[in-house]
Amino acid sequence: MSISTGSSAGNQYGGSMKRTGQDRSIDVGPTAEEYMLPSAQPVQLVDPQGEHVHNDRYPLPDGDELLAAYRKLVIGRRINEQANALVRQGRMAVYPSSHGQEACQVAAAVVLEKDDWLFPTYRDTVAVITRGVDPLEVLTLLRGDWHSGYDPHEHKTATQATPLATQLLHAVGVAHAAKLRGENTVVLALCGDGATSEGDFHEALNFAAVFHVPVVFLVQNNEYAISVPLKHQSVAPSLAHKAIGYGMPGERVDGNDLAAMLSVLGKAVDRARDGGGPALVEAHTYRMQAHTNADDPSRYRSQSDVEKWVPRDPITRMRTYLGNLNLLNADVERDIADAAEQTATTLRDGLNSDPDINPADLFEYVYTEKTSQLREQAALLADELSREGA
């Protein structure tokens, strides 16, 4: 971009400030506003027909990287199917499905290094499993057995947060601590479109920007917060546009395009690791199924709206694209399907056996000294259990 400038004063975003006057015109980088504003359209690198779409700013990941991620995509879909079935069989209490959002789930896990941190929500089971946490340990929470089945420190993965947006502040805290300690850690925090209306979202993004911490916020905009559609959530041009208000770059990406998700998130993570500070990425996707098994979406949206998203499915387009590259054939597909089936079998077998839990633990490990209400409730439960056993 050619602008008129008086001096070569740079800004913190890598470009020079716009100046007016009679000074000579020189070529400078983007202005702060241009740098921070998201693309006019969500970034797409592979369209729903499986064709590559060129993008000057975001390179297409190579075929092997995409094939490895595609495998995780297929396994992720199978996890969603199996978990839904286990809920119907009464083996799990609740399952917020990410069917249709698997490209976001896989990319969020794949772009991180082992020592980075992931902060997921209740809907991000597939991301946590893709990160390498034991699937049975992951489902402990949604089975209703315990607050978390895995050690967050061991896997550098926080417990899946149910209170909306609280995890964003925790993520910023961890990123801030890593920066103070001089560690090379990047933190990736997930949330939904509805969560962007929470005060915690604002506080997290503002703190992250002011303290310039290495955190990437990924909003999975699946167009609904239970029954509340996006248009009642925000009238901003896009959720990614909110970034400029905090002083960080925002980007929008086709959340059903695995290649674009990997490229855009990968770039934001690299930038954070290189000291570039936080970024906000909005993935445009769709919640194909009910909010959870406790929800009846036919009360607030039509099936025809849902069906519009079927041709945009993240798996079919990547299958076409990789098939055209001859990276995917019947043998490879079978191998991937076997791996997915193996994961499903692990989930079925694990959740069909009854866990050995002590209901009284419900009242432990939070307060050193129980409150009077907790003591009362613990006594009630103990009494009920003793009468059941009698």
Ligand SMILES: Cc1ncc(C[n+]2csc(CCOP(=O)(O)OP(=O)(O)O)c2C)c(N)n1
């Ligand atoms: C602080 C808080 N308020 C309300 C709720 C109840 N609640 C659970 S999920 C949800 C909708 C969230 O929508 P969104 O952020 O878009 O995520 P999605 O479920 O679509 O992935 C609400 C309101 C909650 N869990 N936490």
Ligand SMILES: [Mg+2]
């Ligand atoms: Mg949502």
